[in-house]
Amino acid sequence: MVTAAPVKTKYEAVIGLETHCQLSTATKIFCSCSTEFGSEPNHNVCPICMGMPGVLPVLNETVLEYAVKAGTALNCKISDYSKFDRKQYFYPDLPKNYQVSQFDLPIAEHGWLEIELIDEDGNPNRKRIGITRLHMEEDAGKLVHGGSDRLSGSTHSLADYNRAGVPLAEIVSEPDIRTGQEAAEYAQEMRRILRYLGVCDGNMQEGSMRCDVNISVRPVGQAEFGTKVEIKNMNSFNAIGRAIDYEIERQIEVIESGGTIAQETRLWEEGSQRTISMRLKEGSSDYRYFPEPDLTPIEVPPEKLAQWKSELPELPAQKRHRYEADFGLSAYDVRNLTDDRAIAEFFEATLAAGAPAKQSANWIMGDITGYLKSEKLEIGAIALTPEALTELILLIENNTISSKIAKDLLPELLTQGGSPKALVEAKGLTQISDTSALDSLIDELLLAHPTELEQYRGGKTKLQGFFVGQLMKKTGGRADPKLANQLLLKKLAG
Helix, strand or coil: CCCCCCHHHHEEEEEEEEEEEECCCCECCCCCCECCCCCCCCCCCCCCCCCCCCCCCCCCHHHHHHHHHHHHHCCCEECCCECCEEEECCCCCCCCCEEEECCCCCCEEEEEEEEEEECCCCCEEEEEEEEEEEEEEECCCEEEEEEECCCCCCEEEEEECCCCCCEEEEEEECCCECCHHHHHHHHHHHHHHHHHHCCCCCCCCCCCEEEEEEEEEEECCCCCCCCCEEEECCCCHHHHHHHHHHHHHHHHHHHHCCCCCCCEEEEEECCCCEEEEEEECCCHHHHCCEECCCCCCECCCHHHHHHHHHCCCCCHHHHHHHHHHHHCCCHHHHHHHHCCHHHHHHHHHHHHCCCCHHHHHHHHHHHHHHHHHHHCCCHHHCCCCHHHHHHHHHHHHCCCCCHHHHHHHHHHHHHHCCCHHHHHHHHCCCCECCHHHHHHHHHHHHHHCHHHHHHHHCCCHHHHHHHHHHHHHHCCCCECHHHHHHHHHHHHCC
8 A cells, every 4th residue: 555645745845035135236227316224204315316317327336246146155157238127016105106227138147156055964855946137127115104193093105315326236046945044045045146246135134135936836847837926024034934834834734625826926924934925927028127227228348347357256155165175174153254354354364363163163163243233243353363363373273272272262353462472471371281280289289179089989980070170270271171181091990
């Protein structure tokens, strides 16, 4: 008898992401208004971004530069010829009632990025996710809902157009993603790449990076896609994964119960951990695209394209591969070290100063990162330099100080800076590695604790830790741990 497969294994999800990334330019895409976040409502506006009659937009060249660099980093083909289009988009937060975007001739197409998931054994599983296109467009404004009119008692909405005209790169993936975990990792890797380039800060809380998910399910083995549902309103990578996992279950239940999946836009409701219907999904024909008559087509000069490509940094995936190959670090280590470009550069500067890779990684991922998180700082804000960290590590390596002393010194080095070696000498913290000196200290210790010594020799060997602690206390943590343990064990044995 063949047992029926569980419902979950009968279906697979087909997932694609549309990622809207706010480009980190000082001014908007078609005018000179500031893109500063948090300004007073309707302060960063002008006739151009407000869509007044008779105004003419002018493309911000830095927007084009950032779009080309992002497209190149995502392994896309940069178009020889692209153009802007008008997308009819009737929303109250879009003052022109159309959005200037790119339709059939985007700036970049046919790329990919690599995601990496770490399995239970700590091994990396890598997968390429295709990039369909990257195009430039302007953002809409923002509606603020709430409050009530004192006369009528009705609620109202206010429109803030500061964000209208802020430059966006919309990046559309191929439907190559199969799980919520893969989707969350895709979004995180996208943010890593854009941050490395310096073209987007990736701050999801401020709306600098927004992800919409397109998801359908189909029976395993079926080539045809199921009906696609779009999910909006996700402001974290965890929310992306949870929303997808919920939606997969919801769609499977609808199909299994004989229902039909509606092509619609749904919102992720964080409080109830579910998706809810928002509206029926528009098709591209609903937008009635046509070429933007006020902007000329775009042709990137070959010399400018070569210059922008030459300015790209080493990207996160390249660093991960190199760190594993050159330094023998684990997939977990390299993932943490390369997540932030500034931390990766601090690590590399530490190695260049002469520190061993594994010890450098441990200090940076451990105590230093812990301090950064607790103080909400970037690594560039600490007083400790890569050269000073190297000096500290080498003091441990050559047995001048113990790891405990180094950890005790670290807070001062992080806030005040300076030379670890000079600090050790000034505080008299040099490690005690003289055998005769340690022998004498251990003898005094055993004489001071006869009861514990008798219990140890009677079989309570766990008291070794007690004696080690007392010795470290007696020496202010300066005893060479390895030598002290050897001598202590010998004397405890009698």
